Amino acid sequence: MSWSKYRRAVEGQVPVFPVSDAYESGVVPIRFSGWPLPRQIPAYPALDHDIEADIVVVGAGLVGSSLALRLAENGVRVVVLEADQPGSGASGRNAGHVQPYLASFAPLQAHADQGRRFTEYFIEHRDVVFDLCRKHGLEADAVKSGMVDAACRRHVALENKVKQWKAFGYDVDLVGAERLKELLGTSAYSHGVHWREGGRVNPYLFTNGMIAAAVRLGARVYGNSAVLSCERRAAYWRVRTATGSVHAQQVVLCTNGHAGNPFFPELTRTQFPLVACGMATRPLPQEVLEIVNPARVTLMQYPAGLYPLIIDGRNRLITATIPGAGRAQRAADHFAYFLRYLRRTYPQLRDTPIEMESYWTGMTANSSSVYDASYPKLYRAAEGVLALMNFGSWGNVMGPMLGVNLADALASDRLQDCLLPLETPKAVQCPGLFETKIRRVLIPAARWADRFNLV
Ligand SMILES: Cc1cc2nc3c(=O)[nH]c(=O)nc-3n(C[C@H](O)[C@H](O)[C@H](O)COP(=O)(O)OP(=O)(O)OC[C@H]3O[C@@H](n4cnc5c(N)ncnc54)[C@H](O)[C@@H]3O)c2cc1C
Known part of the structure; x- marks a missing residue:
């Protein structure tokens, strides 16, 4: 189900959709997500008149919010139009990992300089999440707690990764069973990489924090304001919602997957959509907190990464995974798989009750059918x-980093300073195949291998 159909269903304009459709499409209401819990975030009113701006940003996820914040800092008159409320898309539904390194360099080869500028900027700005939180006083449970890739056997790829990122000046090491036991509290892993960088963030609070900071700096933000059309008027664009419009010279679309949007529909065909699900436990009792992940690092299992794991500021375990085909709404099954992994990794927890607090799904928009090679597109x-989208599974760092970069380029009227090459939307081949491959083949195989300790 597309965003527009979801909106119309919520507004009572089309029959209520089956629950399974909402989970499969990653559009269950954002209150289902584990992230918006701690406090009430103010709702932004709908646009109800015609206004003018220098730049209109469509979509208030990590990308649109960081872009709007930086534009406002640069003194640009910016208006943000969001179909729901800020952070209601993938940005309020993700796993909270702040990954400070690039999964693959291969796509950068297509850049004119083979990605040299991109890589240098990424390395320089890898702390963008923590820096933005500090600079704007955002309370988003952003903690630079480090990360661990944990494996059950030796992988040359991990060794090469450490060499490569050490050469870039990263504080990262290969670690063995003993150190992994100290960090993670389990003897399940014998080989790993300890990144003393990166960590975790509450992506919903982070997104909303950036939007609130943008408003403080003069940005105008409208919620419940789905853009319905963009019409060209001489040198300007008229961006229309159901009850108002914005007249501006520049429009930037930050709609992630763009599915269901009638304007510039060619953007919808530029990606491979993939649904993912997230789960949060209830706050853990002290005896469990002493056992699981005592170093509070962000944990990623290598190579499959079936249950990336953090413990958040409310002492909850939070994980995300890809649901099997047609099974996105089966919260109890996915939580049971997760508990099976957790209890095998921490056998001491075999008889300890651990309850699920939240289960939700969200949609990722991937520019490549090779998981690690999915890079954002401009x-x-x-x-x-312009459209800055297709952030796949790497939006927490890449989103604000590229949002800030594009804002600086727009504010100085130097689009050539953008880190990403400016491309014409191009349809990908067989967009559904990627999801089929992952959900029908790779994920069931990985769960099977995980269950029988074959990884
Ligand atoms: C379950 C899950 C786990 C993930 N885990 C991680 C992780 O641990 N680390 C990480 O870095 N990344 C992770 N990701 C990926 C990350 O969440 C995304 O890359 C990122 O949120 C994309 O941000 P965005 O701003 O492009 O999109 P979104 O957050 O989806 O924002 C797009 C916004 O556009 C709005 N919109 C759409 N159409 C219109 C319209 N017509 N008018 C107005 N507004 C419109 C939507 O309502 C939405 O709010 C995960 C994603 C999921 C789903």
């Missing part, structure tokens, strides 16, 4: 209309 949809 498209020129028309003269004066």
